Amino acid sequence: MELFKDLYVKDTLIVASSPHMLSENNTAKIMRDVLIALVPAGIISVMNFGIRALILAVLCVVAAVASEFLFQKSIGKKTTIQDGSAAVTGLILAYNLPPSLPYWMAMLGSVIAIIFVKQIFGGIGHNFANPAATARIILMMSFATPMTTWTSSGMDKTAEAVSEATPLALAASGQTELLPSTLDLFLGFTSGSMGEASAMAFLLGGIFLMARRVITPEIPAAFLGTMVIFALLAGEDPLFHLFAGGAMLGAFFMATDYSTSPMTKKGKLIFGIGCGLLTMTIRLFGSLPEGVSFAILFMNILTPHIDNFCKWRLYGRKQG
């Protein structure tokens, strides 16, 4: 004891500002939870579209992580790949792509998402647009045909064609008699991008994230709620709109991206409602069958203004 007293105690103590106890939570754990939440959708995707879907997802993740690493190395920044955010971006992008997309195009998408949407704006927390949504839109504009060629579901035993239109495209072109049942849509036995496939898997993942308190319910609830109301007012089937296309992936995993969505409760509600309105407007009146990524990107641009508009109300501000 005497030893410690003289050797260590004098002027070797750490002096710091309180608190001196921190939670175990960190960015890497949050991203790990997001990756876990994305697993069920991945499994359904592979069941649906075969091993190609898995390879595509892995390549997207590898390309995203590698481009983040190389970019940060090249500009002499500390690398942040260990926080897992690049992997999340890569995986979400993969879920936004048709499973038949050439691999190099998918990997190019990852590079665009990480370097041009995320890193050049300062990396994690600093980008104003959702990397996956933006990369998808760029790919869509650049490679319109491969980005809209959809593989039919391998679970759909009656289908013989290798490619077919997505349910939303069918609905947009008025071929309603070819639409899959709502249950098939929910479970994901339909054609579409990997992430458009299974509403159920994303719902599961979303619930997991809410239970883990990684995301709060405001954005998904406002997003999907607005879509339901819009659909009812327009005389459409609300369940069809929820389960078809990328609404679930968008609402739970893309619109809730921390960097690009508002931080306050009120802001999140406005953001979610905006996403829902825009998605439905594009679906029903636009020339594209699906509008989730456009809606999210548009609301991303408004986010700083929503944040400025919605400050938290301070406790005790009102005279009691």
Added chain:
Amino acid sequence: MAVIKRVLNSIHLEHRKSTMDLATEVMPVPDRVYISVVQHIGAPCEPLVEPGDYVKVGQLIADTEAFVSAPIHSSVSGTVVKIDKIMSSLGSVDKTIIIETDKRQEVWEGIARPHIQSREDFIAAVRASGLVGLGGAAFPTHIKYNPKNIQDVDTLVINGAECEPYITSDYRTMIEDTENIVYGIRIIMKYLDLKKCFIGIEKNKPLAIKKLKYATKNMEGVTVVALPSTYPQGAERVLIHQTTGKDLPMGKLPADIGIIVSNIATVGFVSDYFKTGMPLISKRITVDGNAVLFPKNLRAPIGARICDIIEHCGGYTKPPKKILMGGPMMGRAIYNHEKALIKNNNAILVFDKEKASFPEESDCIRCGSCFRSCPLNLMPTEIEKEYHLANIEGLKKLKVSMCMECGCCSYVCPAKKQLSMINRLAKRMAQEGKK
């Protein structure tokens, strides 16, 4: 009146109250005590003794005419060897009265039970006792008990939340001195003419709740409120909200809405003083942490040095890397273990290297956890931005002055940002009007 009771944000912490069942031991007086003339918020006292003087237990050794102050008494009997200027645990350089103890602990002849006839007598007695807020703020109690609008004050709120992890000294007070607390409540309610009293205790202390409920069951107007075991239930605004249901408006004092808030140990001491006349010369503290051999609850003399207290607890088991006065959420890290115990200390926590170091900060990911953790709905990351821009107007707009430095934002931050520290610096910036 809102139909749905507003829930203030709070966070879940590990309680780590492993010293809960350790009964309070009385620490023998060390060879020397170091009594600083700054033991409270307000004006420092002036020493009334000189080197060579013989002082006894409870003797007045420092006082001042200044309004916001409390007198200081000797915790030991012995000889004043020196009055030195020493940097105190609060970081200021103050006169410190160093007394060499004779271990006889002779009690000063002037000790007598106070005679109270009126409220004025009561307030004077509280001042004479040297009492300050024992919960940690060290604000002189006689001022708190004597607000300008005393006629409008009708409620006493007693803080028995003890929401900081590790600390169990208030819990021991509630268990061991239940009768004292009850008597203290009676005296305070009587002389301040208060009608209602709420005692807030966190649910993680069921025995304390039970004991106080039982002891106060025949007292009119006294309610024991079981608080949720979340942090920071003991913060003044939060406690008032949880016990009385009232919201303390910004920039107001509890007295403005008819409330006086006092810590449970403070109330317990009031009764001690009225029974014995012995002023505040010792303090119940929890000594814990992973680098101390025998964690204890102790009654230690004011002015005992940390190193002497640790030695009484068996010494260090590992090289200490951080020593805290107070709890891990709001306590102060001291740079040297030769600092002395002062009146408002309620714990000494010693941690090794592993527990003492912080993980590296990374970029804010805008998750908003800090917003959702702040009991007052402040926006820590917004404050941080304005702080780095040195935007004083912006800081004032964000009401940074409201921050009570509870540490919730830093605790929850996944990027490990020291938001609480930035808030502290930003508060000062906003106050001084410059960077």
